[in-house]
Amino acid sequence: MTQAQTMERPGQTVGGVEKVLEIEDLKTHFFTRDGVVRAVDGVSYHVLKGETLGVVGESGCGKSVTALSVLRLIAKPGRIVQGKIKISGRNLLELSEEEMRSIRGNDISMIFQEPMTSLNPVLTLGRQIAETIMLHQGLSKKDAWDKSVEMLKLVRIPEAERRVHEYPFQMSGGMRQRVMIAMALSCNPKVLLADEPTTALDVTIQAQILHLMLELKEKLGTAIVLITHDLGVVAETCQRIVVMYAGKKVEEATADELFERPLHPYTVGLMKSIPRLDRAATTEHPGRLMEIPGMVPSLKNMPPGCAFAPRCSFATERCRREVPAFEMKASGHYSACFNSDKVAEIYHG
Amino acid sequence: MYAYLIRRILATIPVMAVVAVFVFSLLFLSPGDPAAIIAGDLATADDIARIRERLGLNEPFLVQFGKWTFNLMQGDLGVSIFSNLPVSKLMLQRLEPTLMLTTTTLIIAICAAVPMGVIAAWKAGTIIDRGVMLFAVLGFSFPSFVLGYLLIYGFAIKLEVLPVQGYTSISKGFGPFLNNIILPSMTLGMVQAALIARMTRTSVLEVLAEDYIRTAHSKGLATSKVLIGHALKNAAVPIVTIIGISFALLIGGAIITESVFAIPGLGRLTVDAILRRDYPIIQGVILVFSGAYVLVNLAVDIIYTFLDPRIRY
Numbered sequence: 001m002t003q004a005q006t007m008e009r010p011g012q013t014v015g016g017v018e019k020v021l022e023i024e025d026l027k028t029h030f031f032t033r034d035g036v037v038r039a040v041d042g043v044s045y046h047v048l049k050g051e052t053l054g055v056v057g058e059s060g061c062g063k064s065v066t067a068l069s070v071l072r073l074i075a076k077p078g079r080i081v082q083g084k085i086k087i088s089g090r091n092l093l094e095l096s097e098e099e100m101r102s103i104r105g106n107d108i109s110m111i112f113q114e115p116m117t118s119l120n121p122v123l124t125l126g127r128q129i130a131e132t133i134m135l136h137q138g139l140s141k142k143d144a145w146d147k148s149v150e151m152l153k154l155v156r157i158p159e160a161e162r163r164v165h166e167y168p169f170q171m172s173g174g175m176r177q178r179v180m181i182a183m184a185l186s187c188n189p190k191v192l193l194a195d196e197p198t199t200a201l202d203v204t205i206q207a208q209i210l211h212l213m214l215e216l217k218e219k220l221g222t223a224i225v226l227i228t229h230d231l232g233v234v235a236e237t238c239q240r241i242v243v244m245y246a247g248k249k250v251e252e253a254t255a256d257e258l259f260e261r262p263l264h265p266y267t268v269g270l271m272k273s274i275p276r277l278d279r280a281a282t283t284e285h286p287g288r289l290m291e292i293p294g295m296v297p298s299l300k301n302m303p304p305g306c307a308f309a310p311r312c313s314f315a316t317e318r319c320r321r322e323v324p325a326f327e328m329k330a331s332g333h334y335s336a337c338f339n340s341d342k343v344a345e346i347y348h349g
Numbered sequence: 350m351y352a353y354l355i356r357r358i359l360a361t362i363p364v365m366a367v368v369a370v371f372v373f374s375l376l377f378l379s380p381g382d383p384a385a386i387i388a389g390d391l392a393t394a395d396d397i398a399r400i401r402e403r404l405g406l407n408e409p410f411l412v413q414f415g416k417w418t419f420n421l422m423q424g425d426l427g428v429s430i431f432s433n434l435p436v437s438k439l440m441l442q443r444l445e446p447t448l449m450l451t452t453t454t455l456i457i458a459i460c461a462a463v464p465m466g467v468i469a470a471w472k473a474g475t476i477i478d479r480g481v482m483l484f485a486v487l488g489f490s491f492p493s494f495v496l497g498y499l500l501i502y503g504f505a506i507k508l509e510v511l512p513v514q515g516y517t518s519i520s521k522g523f524g525p526f527l528n529n530i531i532l533p534s535m536t537l538g539m540v541q542a543a544l545i546a547r548m549t550r551t552s553v554l555e556v557l558a559e560d561y562i563r564t565a566h567s568k569g570l571a572t573s574k575v576l577i578g579h580a581l582k583n584a585a586v587p588i589v590t591i592i593g594i595s596f597a598l599l600i601g602g603a604i605i606t607e608s609v610f611a612i613p614g615l616g617r618l619t620v621d622a623i624l625r626r627d628y629p630i631i632q633g634v635i636l637v638f639s640g641a642y643v644l645v646n647l648a649v650d651i652i653y654t655f656l657d658p659r660i661r662y
Contacts, residue, residue, distance in 0.1 A: 073566055104569035117560040122582050122657055131578075132568045167658045183568070 012089070014048060019086075020190045020223045021070070021108070022046040026083035028062075028069045035300040039065040039078070041247035047191060052217065052224045054238035054255070056231060056270065060296050062247040063227045067193040071110060072100050087190065106136040109184035113196035115176035119168040125152070126164035129183045136187045151182035155212060174205035181213060188220055195227045210237055231270055235259060243267050246296055246307035249326055253333040263335035265312045265343050266292070306337070314339040350654060350661050357650050361643050368639040369421065372632045373414050379628070386626050387430050426636070427629035429622075436633040440615060446516045447614035449526070450606070451599050453534040458541035459592065465542075466549020466588075467576055473554055481546060488543030493602055497536040497609040504532060514611040533610040537602045541595050548591040552584035559583070585656045593649035600638050 012019050028040040040062040047053045055063045069080050072092060085092045087107050092100065112118045120128055129151055130144035139147065145164065152160035155178040168176055177197060184192055194213065198206035214237055217224055226238055234241055234255065241258045243251040243266065251264040262268050272290035294311035297303060306324050309315040318338055326336040337343065376383070384400040385392070401407055405416065420427070426436035469481035505513040511532055517525040556562065557580055565579045607616035615634060622630035654661045 071567055073563065101569045101571060104567055106569055110567045112560060112564065114560050118564045120561040120565065120579050120583065121659065123579070131570070131574075135569060169659050180564075183564075 014046075017048045017051075018088070019046045020049050020088060021225070022084070022086040023066065023070065024084040024086070026066060026069055026085065027081045028065050028074055028078060029081050030078040032077055032300075037299045038247050038302070039299060040069060042083075043244065043247070043249050044083075045242045045249065045252070047223045047225055049190075050217070050221050050223055051240065052214070052226055052238045054234035054241040055225060055227045055244060056229065056234055056241060057244035058229055058270075058296055060299070061244045062299075063244050064195050066244075067110060067195050067225065067227055070191075070193060071104050071108060073104075102136070105132045105184075105189075106187045107189055108191045108193065109187070109189040110193040110195060111177070111180045111184045111197050113199050115173050115180055115200060118180055119176055121168055124165050124167055125171075125179050129164075129179070129186055132183060133186050147186065148182075151186050152179070154185075154216065155179070155182040157182070173201055174209065177201060177205075177209050178212065181209070181216070185216055185220060185222065189222055192217075192222050192224045193227070194224055196229070197226070198233065199228070199230070206233070213237075231274055243270070246302065247299055248307065248336065249334075250308065250337070251335045257330075257333050261330075261333070261344055262347055263329050263333060263340040263344055264308075264337045265314050265339070266308050268343060268347055269311075314342055353654065353660075354651065357647060361647055364643055365640065368636065368643075369418060370414075372635050372639075373417055375632060375635070376628050377410065383430060383626070383628055421636075426633040429627055429630050431622075431625050431627045436629045439618065439630065440633055440637060443613060443615045443618045445518060445614075446612050447603055447607070447616060449519060449530060450533055450537065450612060450614060451603055453530050454538040454541060454599060455592070455596075457534050458538040458545055461538075462542040462545035463549050463581075463588065466546040467553050467581060469546070469550040470553035470557060470580075471572070471576055473550075478550075481550065485543040485547045485550075488539045488546075491539065493536050493540065494605050494609050496539055497533070497606060500532045500536055501609075514609075516610075516612045516614070533606050533612060536609065537599065537606045540598055540602060544591060544595050544598070545588065549584065549588050552587045553580050556580045556583045582656065586653055589649050589652050589656065593646045596642055596645045600642070 012022070022044075023046065024044050026040055026043045027038070030037040030039055043062065043066055045053065045055070055066070057063050065074070065078070068074055070085050070092070072080070074080060080093060083093070087103065092103060095103070119125070126145050126148045129148035130141065133139055133144040133147050134141065137144075137147075149160045149164050152164055157163050157175060157178055163171075168179070171179065181197075192213075197213070198209050201209060210233060213224065213226075216222070226234065228234060238255050240254050241252070242249055243258075243264065245266050251258065251262065251267050253263075258267065259271070262271060269290070269292035273292060292311055297307055297310065303310060303320065305318075305320040305322050306312070306315070309319040312319065314337075316338070322338075324336045324338050326334055329335050329340045382397070382401075384397045384404060384406060387400055388396045405413060417427070424437055426440070428435055429439055432439070465481045465484070469478045472478050501513055504511045512529055515529055517529045519526040553576070561583075562575060562579060565575045570578070603614065604616035604619055606612070607614045608620055611617075615637070618630065619634045621627075622634065
């Protein structure tokens with residue numbers, strides 16, 4: 001099959017909408033001296049064209065490693081040991097390094113958590129944005145710089161013509177994240193991987209950046225994978241949500257369904273740990289924030305049964321022995337828990 | 350930025366003043382009476398006294414220092430005790446070979462060491478990295494005079510492709526000049542290259558762990574572009590610093606190398622002057638070398654501003 005044919009082959013569709021990114025049974029392991037860390041252990045998810053998918057979980061649950069795996073930017077001793085990552089039907093794990101480079105920043109871009117350190121401190125903003133444009137779109141230097149100014153305007157950097165010649169240290173964190181977004185979207189990617197894009201920012205700036213991302217998504221038709229630990233952010237922005245725990249997917253549903261009827265005790269735990277002003281006074285523990293007891297288990301040394309069992313108030317003997325399958329519990333609502341019914345009942349009761 | 354430059358240039362003045370005081374004191378602190386040396390073995394006490402009078406050696410320290418500094422300002426470094434020729438003239442004659450040797454050496458060292466260091470950092474932990482590190486350790490610990498003789502033995506005597514020693518001025522053609530300068534430059538450059546390669550590796554390795562390198566990769570840039578365009582530019586400040594500092598090694602090394610390869614440069618002039626206790630020449634050489642060192646480090650500070658915008662603003 002020629003390359004052109006491969007490129008034109010569309011991805012599978014759901015309800016007539018194309019899946020732009022599909023991750024199938026991805027396993028990314030880190031082969032450290034103390035043993036194998038299964039950072040991502042059989043994760044599958046997909047994003048539809050123009051959709052915003054939320055990937056939620058605590059630090060260390062493998063959500064960032066999954067995203068880096070998509071770009072094949074896993075550094076040693078890490079390695080993708082199994083799975084498929086398809087962009088418009090084309091498996092990225094079968095591409096040569098050179099072909100992969102033409103995907104990065106072009107079909108898939110990524111923005112990172114730390115806007116303060118994610119831009120090169122000694123290069124001008126224009127140089128950093130134009131570099132990507134010249135690389136993937138073959139524009140001349142001058143045209144690429146013009147496009148950079150345009151991109152900066154798009155992310156509402158004031159005085160873009162002047163700012164394009166400035167350096168990252170002359171900008172605030174929020175501005176830098178805007179620049180990152182401008183850079184990531186400069187080649188009209190099909191998918192934008194946003195890894196905790198607002199975590200390091202002030203709350204007021206967080207909202208601005210989120211709204212900007214959503215607005216540009218509408219304008220440019222980019223699908224977004226929004227990786228975050230903040231359910232509040234996800235609730236506002238995403239159509240569908242994947243909840244991850246200890247390298248595995250534990251729940252998946254549309255945003256409305258998930259918040260209405262969570263089926264995994266971990267998801268419930270995450271929801272209860274969000275401070276809510278309207279609930280505080282009426283619950284049994286007024287003003288008290290619920291936390292999930294314990295810590296994420298060591299990924300080197302997983303318990304034999306469900307990874308969440310040691311921290312779970314619903315856990316039974318069976319949970320500690322058997323790994324629950326990730327299965328459909330209701331239409332379009334998946335969960336990996338033996339006690340989903342009980343969870344739903346108690347959450348509503 | 351201009352304020353920074355002016356501040357930096359003004360800061361060299363006290364440094365040079367301290368050097369001048371030190372250099373002048375050399376004459377007072379070192380053992381042996383220059384007058385007695387000039388007069389020779391057969392001189393009488395009267396002869397020596399006359400010479401002391403003529404040289405002004407009987408005057409108080411401060412008066413002598415004042416006169417010396419005054420002359421220095423006008424470019425007068427005194428007269429060689431041995432040959433009676435002005436020191437400035439003697440040094441000017443010897444300047445070209447040394448200048449050429451040090452320049453060629455720096456160029457060779459930088460061109461070899463920086464790519465080696467970058468590749469070692471990129472391939473950290475592999476056999477390539479270990480090879481570069483081995484070279485760095487060997488290059489640093491191998492005495493340059495031994496290396497010089499080994500190179501002469503190999504290239505000049507066994508292979509007969511390069512001359513054993515001597516110097517040809519660049520004005521007589523680039524080819525002959527290069528023929529003569531290549532072995533001394535390699536000898537002198539080994540320590541330099543070892544030092545620069547090591548610093549480059551460390552500095553680039555540190556930068557490669559930064560978030561913006563991940564960003565650069567995520568944009569789809571080729572490894573070479575990430576290494577040179579993104580990593581090296583950030584790693585450059587410590588590398589340029591070490592090049593500036595290693596300039597001192599270069600001056601010391603030039604003296605030995607010029608002796609090994611019989612190059613008629615400032616190094617040879619210095620060795621001869623030390624052997625003959627020709628103090629005015631020693632003073633002149635120290636002043637010029639110190640001045641060169643200060644200038645090189647001034648240049649390094651100016652280069653910083655081009656490398657890192659945070660220093661510029």
